[in-house]
Amino acid sequence: MTIRHLHSHAPAHQDAVPAQAAPCCGHDHAAAARKRGGWWPLALAGVLALLAEALHWLGEPSWMQALPAGLAVILGGAGTYKKGWIAIARGNLNINALMSIAVTGAFALGQWPEAAMVMVLFSIAEYIEAASLGRARHAIEHLLKLAPDTVRAQAADGSWHSVPARGVAVGTRLRVAPGERIGLDGRVEAGYSTVDQAPITGESMPVEKREGDLVYAGTVNGMGELEYVALAAFDHTTLARIVDAVSKAQGAKAHTQRFMDRFARVYTPAVCLLALAVAVLPPVFLGGGWQDWIYRALVLLVIACPCALVISTPIAIVSGLTAAARHGVLVKGGVYLEQGRKLAWVALDKTGTLTRGEPRLTDAVELQAGGRAPSLRIAAGLARRSGHPVAQAIGRAWEHEAPEVQAVQATPGGGIEGRIAGRLYLLGSPSWVGARAGVAPSGEAAARLDALQAQGKSVSVLADEGAVLAAFAVADTVRDSSRQAVAELHRLGVRTAMLTGDNAATAAGIAREVGIDAVHAGLLPQDKLDAIVRYGAEGVTGMVGDGINDAPALARADIGFAMAAMGTDTAMETADVALMDDDLRKLPRFIALSRATHAVLVQNIVLALGIKAVFLALTVAGLGTMWMAVFADVGASLLVIGNSLRLLRK
Structure with a gap:
């Protein structure tokens, strides 16, 4: 991708912030609660709800239970309750509406502790999910700090001055010292170096x-x-384009409606219509007494009070989130835990995700027999006098004391030479060694070098004045957990793709070793984002990464996974799920837990509705009473709580 193409898009501004999708139900309330006083009102509400439960089991009067329970509802969910009735008035029967009906029904039955506990558990789930709001803004701030505020620019008279980077015009000649960050995109005019990009x-x-x-x-x-x-x-700059891409990706991310929101839109009007039918149709068409059938309709509404249904979601989600956290998977909201079961594709960055993210010596090949000393020991002596990353990897591989090197000379971009025990040795690229010493590997030795280079590894050779003695291959090595993680994803029916900015040969070699389904190499951040969009057309897509260059794709994916131990702050704050010890095997565990959580949610609804269906039939038949309604409601709630807590053992 050329610089001209990169900069053909609209500019990203420093004060740009990601567009936020419309908040899910309860998110704005939870965010506002944090602004008013943080988490303590919710914690106090939880204590009051437990107090109400204790008073109930101790047999204290109803009014004593009502006082702490009412305060718990006000502190923990007054905003949710208010929005629920507004939603009902507008005909928007979402989870808040269902929640409001549940709490009102519990109040009507005198079940004060239950009303308080339902509201507190619901608010806890909402608070956890809302905790990730605003993280994209922090991710943008971290990105902007990468570029230095000032650069050294050449003036018209040839002198060099430190000037603000924001005011530098295109075409200005700039200088960057060793160890400094590069301030602007540009083309090298003089000098040689290696750049960590x-x-x-x-x-x-x-x-x-x-x-x-x-x-x-x-x-x-x-x-x-x-x-x-x-x-x-x-x-x-390209960095500014990443900032812009993260911002736009956050805004373009598809809003996922939660399971109970979808269910509430069907269940709530269905129950209300059924109650109305029970109250009106028999007196009109069958000649029944109005008072009798209205009573049955009220009992039906009490039985249908969705406390068990409402509580089934937060208790299952909180149990699932807790189980995930115990295994080092931090999920930033219940919606991502629900959605994980649907993943069809998982795209993975290579460097720092599938691999360790640092060059290591992978092969040391002796090309001459009968050497007077181990070639690696000699190579390490030379390598430790060089600042080149490949040389440093070779130097680290020799764990013992390296020999003394004299008359050291380094050729930028070529290699290093020096004398050890009076003998001249050279360590560097095969082409440089061949030109400098007039020696080159041939026959089987040349074939072995070609094989190493075909694997995408950086190959250096050690030579003396007469022959090439050894070859050393350096590469980023695969994490021990990567192969198993990819295999487990495949067993779960999830396909995998590698998205990397590295060269095609290196990417293909890692993909073969790990078992990746599809490989895309040589990608810039915008290219990774585009790939996520394409895969997203085939189903729910996840992205796993650790770097700033992964941030746009992490933001755009349905679920972004960050490698938390070695990952950047930007990746952590942009992603939806953090794998805390960089173990990719936690990814299939997360998907399995998501599927288990969904199964529990479905089981809870079947339990709740099954119990209610029995008592609804009794009510319509004239056998149902208010105490049966209370039994059905409380019993169903206890069952779904117990069923949800099973997730803690996952």
């Missing part, structure tokens, strides 16, 4: 930069000074 492209190893190469704002310069010409203004 994982925040933008996700590449597992620093990339060599020399004259003519592109550099990106927010990436980290390595060992050498670079001079480059700015190709984009501050608000038009």
Whole structure:
């Protein structure tokens, strides 16, 4: 993707914030509650609800139970109650409407502790889900901090000055010292270095930069000074485009209606119509007494009071969220736990997600027999005198003391040479060693080097003045848990795709090793987002990542999963689920728990409706009484609570 294409889109501004989808039922209330006083009103409501329960079991008078229960309802869910009746008035029979009917029914029956506990549990579930609101704004703030506020720019007279990055014009010559962040997108004009551009492209190893190469704002310069010409203004850099993409992806994310919202839209009007029919039709068409059939209709409404149905969702969701947290999976809302069972595709970043995210020595191949010392020991002595990431990986692989190296000379982009015990050795790329020492591997040795390079590994060779002695391959290695995690996803019927900014050869090698279904390499953040949109057309899609370059895709996916231990703050705050110890095996566990939670929700509804159906039939037959209504309601509630708590053992 060219710079011209990257900057053909509308600019992203520093004060841009993600567009928020319309809040789910209760989200705005929970957010407002936090602003008024944080979590303590809900905690106090929980204590009061438990007090009401204790007074009930101790046999205290009803008015004593009503006082703490009423306060619990006011503190924990007055806003939900108010919105519920507004929803009923407007004909919008959502979960808030169902909740309001449940609490009112419990009040009418004198079940004060039950009314309080239903409201508190519902509000706890809403609070947990609402806790993720505003995180996208924090993710944007972290992204913007990547680019430095000032850069060193060359003035007309050739002098260099520190100037605000926001005011630099396209075409200005800039300079970045070793270890500093690059301020603007540009093209290298002078110097050589390696640049860690994982925040933008996700590449597992620093990339060599020399004259003519592109550099990106927010990436980290390595060992050498670079001079480059700015190709984009501050608000038009690739980093700014990531900020803009995260913002738009948050706004475009599909709003998922919760299971009980969908159920309430059918159940509530159906019950009301049935009660009306019981009250009116028999007296009109069968000649029954109005008083008798109106009483039956009221009993029917009490029996149909949806306390058990309403409580089934929060207690099951809270139990599921708690079970997930026990296994190191933090879910930012019940809606994501409900949706996880539907995942059809899971897209995974490569670097830091499927792999460890750091270069390691994977192969050390002796190409000459009869060496006087282990080749790795000699290579480590040279490598430890170099700042190149590949050399450093070779140096770390030798765990013992390295030999003394004298007359060290480094060639940027080539390799390093020096004398050990008076003998000249060279360590670097095969082409550089061949040009410098006039030696090159041949025959079987050359074939082994070609095989290593075909796997996408960075290959260095060690040579003396007479021959190539050994070859060393460095690559980002696969996590121990990745293969098992992908296999378990496949067993669950979930297909997998790799989205990476790394080169195609490296990506293909990792995909084969892990068992990924589809591979997309050489992607910039916008490309990853586009891939998520395409996969989203085939079903519910998840994205797993750890870096800033993954943030737009994490925001746009139906469920974003962040690798929390080594991941960036931006990835953590943009994602919907955090895998706390970077163990990908937790992902299939999350999906299995989501399916179990949904099964419990369905079981709860079947239990509640089954019990109510029996007593409804008795009521219509004239055998139902108010005490039966109370028994049906309380009994069903206890059953769904016990059933939901089974999730804690998952």
